[in-house]
Amino acid sequence: MPDTSAPAVEIAGLVMRYGDKVAVDGLSLTVERGSITAVLGPNGAGKTTTLETCEGFRKPQGGRVRVLGLDPVAQRRELLPRIGVMLQSGGAWSGVRAEEMLRHVAKLHADPLPVDMLVERLGLGDCGKTPYRRLSGGQQQRLGLAMAVVGRPELVFVDEPTAGMDPAARRTTWELLQELRTDGVTIVLTTHYLDEAERLADMVHIIDRGTLIASGSPEELTRGSSATVRLVVDRELEPSASDALRASISDWSAAHGVDVQSISFGSRTLEDVFLHLTGRELES
Numbered sequence: 010m011p012d013t014s015a016p017a018v019e020i021a022g023l024v025m026r027y028g029d030k031v032a033v034d035g036l037s038l039t040v041e042r043g044s045i046t047a048v049l050g051p052n053g054a055g056k057t058t059t060l061e062t063c064e065g066f067r068k069p070q071g072g073r074v075r076v077l078g079l080d081p082v083a084q085r086r087e088l089l090p091r092i093g094v095m096l097q098s099g100g101a102w103s104g105v106r107a108e109e110m111l112r113h114v115a116k117l118h119a120d121p122l123p124v125d126m127l128v129e130r131l132g133l134g135d136c137g138k139t140p141y142r143r144l145s146g147g148q149q150q151r152l153g154l155a156m157a158v159v160g161r162p163e164l165v166f167v168d169e170p171t172a173g174m175d176p177a178a179r180r181t182t183w184e185l186l187q188e189l190r191t192d193g194v195t196i197v198l199t200t201h202y203l204d205e206a207e208r209l210a211d212m213v214h215i216i217d218r219g220t221l222i223a224s225g226s227p228e229e230l231t232r233g234s235s236a237t238v239r240l241v242v243d244r245e246l247e248p249s250a251s252d253a254l255r256a257s258i259s260d261w262s263a264a265h266g267v268d269v270q271s272i273s274f275g276s277r278t279l280e281d282v283f284l285h286l287t288g289r290e291l292e293s
């Protein structure tokens with residue numbers, strides 16, 4: 010019987026190397042069931058390597074990984090029917106037509122989602138007869154996502170799901186991921202897009218150089234401390250208004266003996282969080 014009480018993913022002290030290069034350096038994190046969890050980090054942070062280890066494509070060189078309570082390498086046959094995987098690229102034969110590929114994958118599953126519904130939902134109708142190699146990058150991504158979810162998995166791993174997509178395709182993809190979560194599917198995605206993590210994820214794990222540097226909901230991570238005052242107004246301020254505000258705050262602070270360390274207009278974002286923690290920009 011599957012263990013339904015175990016977290017969706019448990020990673021404890023994971024170490025992964027390529028030769029001398031340490032790609033994942035003692036990473037520990039947990040993914041709760043039914044959540045959308047984003048693993049956020051810059052290029053080369055170790056996101057894909059971590060995902061590939063969870064998917065059973067790589068064996069941990071140190072530490073322990075459990076997915077739905079199972080060892081992804083030793084219990085791969087048991088795990089595979091319960092997870093969906095969207096790779097960063099590829100995953101289909103170059104000459105196969107998009108819809109044909111999806112129907113083929115659907116047939117591998119006991120109770121697949123209706124292919125027509127997925128084709129329609131992901132806007133793949135126009136390119137259903139197009140060979141895979143002629144699809145645009147965004148279309149290949151959407152087909153990859155459809156292939157990952159067609160088997161009604163409990164847990165889906167998606168690597169950079171919207172990389173290279175136009176804004177409309179990104180929105181469609183986000184909506185589909187949110188619908189899956191509503192249906193109880195757990196989603197683990199990697200991204201280096203801050204807005205994607207902020208808009209979509211219930212939980213964000215920020216990793217850098219193979220190590221976890223912060224975890225929390227987007228609200229928790231961007232909240233700041235009680236020493237941070239955030240003023241939200243209902244319209245854009247003209248430059249003169251922010252000058253006047255600055256002057257008033259400065260007068261008030263002087264009168265109350267408060268030392269204002271910084272005033273910023275606009276909110277703290279995950280980019281600020283990353284910069285604060287690492288001293289580097291995420292999307293450089």
Ligand SMILES: Nc1ncnc2c1ncn2[C@@H]1O[C@H](COP(=O)(O)OP(=O)(O)OP(=O)(O)O)[C@@H](O)[C@H]1O
Pocket residue numbers: 027030031032050051052053054055056057058059201
């Ligand atoms: N097959 C490989 N051989 C050697 N080094 C590798 C290999 N795959 C990844 N690396 C290195 O391991 C580190 C982590 O790579 P990984 O792809 O896991 O990071 P990532 O966070 O997914 O990056 P990206 O956003 O660019 O995909 C990087 O320094 C990368 O260059």
